[in-house]
Amino acid sequence: MPNLLIELFSEEIPARMQAGAAENLKTLLTNSLVEAGLTYAGAKAFSTPRRLTLAVEGLSAESPTIREERKGPKVGAPEQAIEGFLRGAGLTRDQLEARETPKGAVYFATVQREGQPAEAIVAQALEATVRNFPWPKSMRWGSGSLRWVRPLHSIICLFEDEAGSRVVDLEIDGISSGDTTEGHRFMGSGAFSVTSFDTYEAALKRNHVVLDAQERADHIWQDATNQAFASGLEVVQDKSLLAEVAGLVEWPVVLMGQIGEAFLELPPEVLQTSMKEHQKFFSVQNPKTNRIERFVTVANRETSDNGATILAGNQKVLAARLSDAKFFWENDLRVAKAGMDAWMRQLSNVTFxxxxxxxxxxxxxxxxxxxxxxxxxxxxxxxxxxxxxxxxxxxxxxxxxxxxxxxxxxxxxxxxxxxxxxxxxxxxxxxxxxxxxxxxxxxxxxxxxxxxxxxxxxxxxxxxxxxxxxxxxxxxxxxxxxxxxxxxxxxxxxxxxxxxxxxxxxxxxxxxxxxxxxxxxxxxxxxxxxxxxxxxxxxxxxxxxxxxxxxxKDEGIRYDVIDACLANEIADDLLLVSQQAGALERVLKTDEGANLVQGFKRANNILKQAEAKDGVEYSYGADPKYAETEEEKALFVALDAADVTIKDALADSGFERAMTAMAQLRQPVDAFFEAVQINVDNEVLRRNRLNLLSRIRSVCGQVADLTQLEG
CATH class of the missing domain: 1.10.3210 (Hypothetical protein af1432)
Known part of the structure; x- marks a missing residue:
């Protein structure tokens, strides 16, 4: 199956935008190809300071012909409705077919969309992608209308199949696609042609360009740590700085320099921040003292003096920067040693x-x-x-x-x-x-x-x-x-x-x-x-x-469990609510806990219906002397025991004990419902049993508001 190579070559792209831009190029273009009916086996995106590259493997040679049937308006519908349907389908009146349906005669049309060669689809998709690319910031140059992050110089759009490789013809704002690119700005040998992704990547490397940003980052880190280790030092790890520096160079050359003796007593955080923010330098520290003693800079080219001139220039600029930091530090120390009162007075003039x-x-x-x-x-x-x-x-x-x-x-x-x-x-x-x-x-x-x-x-x-x-x-x-x-x-x-x-x-x-x-x-x-x-x-x-x-929720606790625990008087104690929710979640995962909740809900539903019907609240007065069955008597005993245990446990924030005591009510509650009828003719027994249900609700309700639980 054919392969596709795309390169968008421009002036320097800001490092912070490169990774996102490469991903956007891949997403936008492959989505467009799929929407047009093409398939592909894989796609990889790359970025360097001067180029975005996309390699698509296993692209289908053409999109399939698609036939679809569309249902139109009813026969006899207003002429405007029929004409609108015809325009949308790209058909004429004689291509409509009237069919009987349960709702009467309806027009149907068969629409056929012919397949297109992949090259035509790629040309359309790439132009749309480039013209609508979502740069955080973009610019126009010359007299054209194209907006890009920096002036765009050339476009490679290369289609490779069994017959060989060929350029997919397209033109965007006067820039025609081709098969040539350039290597490193200073060390490259000029423009060169490519025939596939493999030849492209190899030719770039010969022209001092490492295409893969991760490969550049790995090289920087490996070389920096090796140089530091050779001096008995170690590089301070900074992943964000490493990613940024890898986006500043196409051919990373790692150099380690000295920090002036006058600045070594500055706090290490000051040295590190100053070098990172202003110079994009890595800090190198002495592992025995944690003192920052050297720095690592990454140049974008090799030089005949092995970077000595570059390093000398960087050390000179760094000295100026650190002189400012030293000045601030010494001035601030004088104020601090006086008690910091002057600073606190100044805050009266700073609006929050x-x-x-x-x-x-x-x-x-x-x-x-x-x-x-x-x-x-x-x-x-x-x-x-x-x-x-x-x-x-x-x-x-x-x-x-x-x-x-x-x-x-x-x-x-x-x-x-x-x-x-x-x-x-x-x-x-x-x-x-x-x-x-x-x-x-x-x-x-x-x-x-x-x-x-x-x-x-x-x-x-x-x-x-x-x-x-x-x-x-x-x-x-x-x-x-x-x-x-x-x-x-x-x-x-x-x-x-x-x-x-x-x-x-x-x-x-x-x-x-x-x-x-x-x-x-x-x-x-x-x-x-x-x-x-x-x-x-x-x-x-x-x-x-x-x-x-x-x-x-990120810890795996359900929202309804949290709501059940928030509906009580300790809701403003976030620690206790958290502990309570965790304990309830664990209990609900047991058979006893899950089944007890069902029994609780059954009791609550019966109780609510009776209270609505009778116009009274059944909330007290359950008396064991009216219990007729062994199951009813056992529930009285179990509720009394659970009530005491739960109260004692909650007094010490022992939510696990309280939840366990509640879950142990499962068996007596289940047995009660199996053996006892609530709504009996004897009104004394009925009221007593409803008050017993209220006791289930109140005892379990001490732990959490179980009515909030779903299911």
Whole structure:
């Protein structure tokens, strides 16, 4: 079967766009070919800084002829309807056939779509793909209308079958397809022709171009680690930087250089960030001291001096960059050693949000909440308040202004320079965490207290200001903050009644909003008022519950199980809800648990029907002296025992024990329903048995609201 080779050769494509563009080329083109009726065995996409390449193997030579029957309007339908059907099918009136159907005579037409050669389909598909390519950013050049990420120079579109290879003719904005390309911009030997993917890839390599981005990345990493190992050092792993650098070069040449002695005492994170962000250098550290001592750069060409000139130039530029970093570091240390008061004063002039005040006002709120939370989780309240007041001081530092991604980390260095304890210094770095689902969660009580306060202040603030997430839009990362609170509580086994702290912080925000907003804004619904606090608190807890459902669903717990556990008085304790949901999920996977739920639902349905019919609530008064059968008496005994066990277990958050005790009711409940009729003529017996069903509902309902369970 034929093969297809496509190359789109242009000026340099930004590294961050290459992988996505290669995948888009493959998806768009192969989808178009399949829609046109072609099949293929496999497709691979490649990218380099100057080209996107697609190789399709086992392409069918032509699309099949397709015959399909279409049902049209009824015989006698308005002429306009018949003419519209004919136009859509590309037929004339004499090609219609009238047939009798259960709904009367209807016109039918047989439409035949002739097959096309694969080359014609490829030409149409490639032109459409190029003209409508989804670049994040694109440009026009010259007088043409084509938009591409950078000026497009040439197109290879080569069809290869048993008869040999031939160019698929097409022209896009004055660029005609061909079978020639170029190698490396500096080391290549000029234009050359290709006849297949194999000759194309081999010729590129002879012309100093490695087509496969993964092969380039592997070569860079292997060579860098080998050079570092030879010097007793190791390269700091950075997958995102490796992928980016592999997209900057077609022929990677790895060079290792020295960092000036004057910069070696800079914090390793500063060195690493500065070299990565500005120079795209890898950091090389001494494994014994963790000090960064050298760097690795990747050139795009070989030189006669083995890269000495390139390395000298890079070291000169790096020295200038690191001189700036050293200047920031030394200036910041002077401020930190003076106590960081100057930085904290500056935060009064930094707006956090126009409705929620300055960063300084925000810090005051966080400090107050951290002080409230600390005793509940085993942290010192005074230390929590102190840590919260300094945890964001580094936002005013010169280093964080230059490298915002170092916020928190630099705060830790500066807090230690200010003479604060290691625990408070750790808070400065750790209170931002977790920032994502895979981020490490802090475990030190002081850090946890401030991290919870920080996230709860953010959430309550934006809820108070009526700036909640809508749909997929979440500009203030409030979903991430809620998930952070959930993970902090669950992974540190913290049992906290959140609603109390939410309401505390909402009160503080209302005070802030009354200063930030006019009375017209407040009255117009721009922010919550004091009398609306319970509603806002409940709404925010609902947001936490939605995030918790997603989090627990990822762990394999069903939504209805989570809902059953949220419908109780501990719903604002996210740890207990999680533990309860996990225990219920496990019990429901047993025969006893699943069958008990069916018995519970049966009891509940009978009870609801009787209560609706009689207009009363059967919720107390079941008396064992009216029990007639052994099964009925046994159920009274079993419910009394289970009630005591479940109450004791729940008092100690022993959800497993409580669930097990509930599941053990399966046998007496099943036996009761098999032996006893509820709705008997004797009204005393009927009422007693209905009250006994109510007892089943109340005893099991202590564990979770089983009415929420599906099935």
């Amino acid at each position: 949000h126009n409705k929620l005040g300055s960063q300084a006002e925000r810090i005051e709120r966080i400090a107050a909440l951290a002080k409230d939370i600390a005793p509940q989780i085993g942290a010192d309240a005074a230390q929590a308040e102190q840590a919260a007041r300094v945890c964001k001081a580094d936002l005013s530092s010169e280093m964080v202004y230059e490298f915002p991604e170092l916020q928190g980390l630099m705060g830790r260095y500066y807090a230690k320079a200010a003479g604060l304890s290691d625990e408070i210094a750790a808070v400065c770095q750790e209170h931002y965490a977790p920032l994502g689902p895979s981020d490490v969660v802090p475990s030190a009580p002081l850090s946890v207290a401030v991290a919870l306060a920080d996230k709860l202040d953010t959430l309550t603030g934006f809820w108070a200001a009526d700036e909640k997430p809508t749909g997929s839009k979440d500009p203030f990362a409030l979903r991430r903050a809620a998930l952070g609170v959930i993970r902090l509580m669950r992974e540190n086994q913290l049992s906290l009644r959140l609603e109390r702290f939410i309401e505390m912080q909402l009160v503080r925000h209302i005070a802030q909003l009354s200063k930030s907003l006019s009375q017209d804004d407040i009255a117009g619904g721009e922010a919550v008022q004091a009398d609306g606090l319970p509603k806002v608190s409940k709404d925010l807890m609902g947001f936490f519950h939605d995030r918790l459902k997603v989090h627990l």
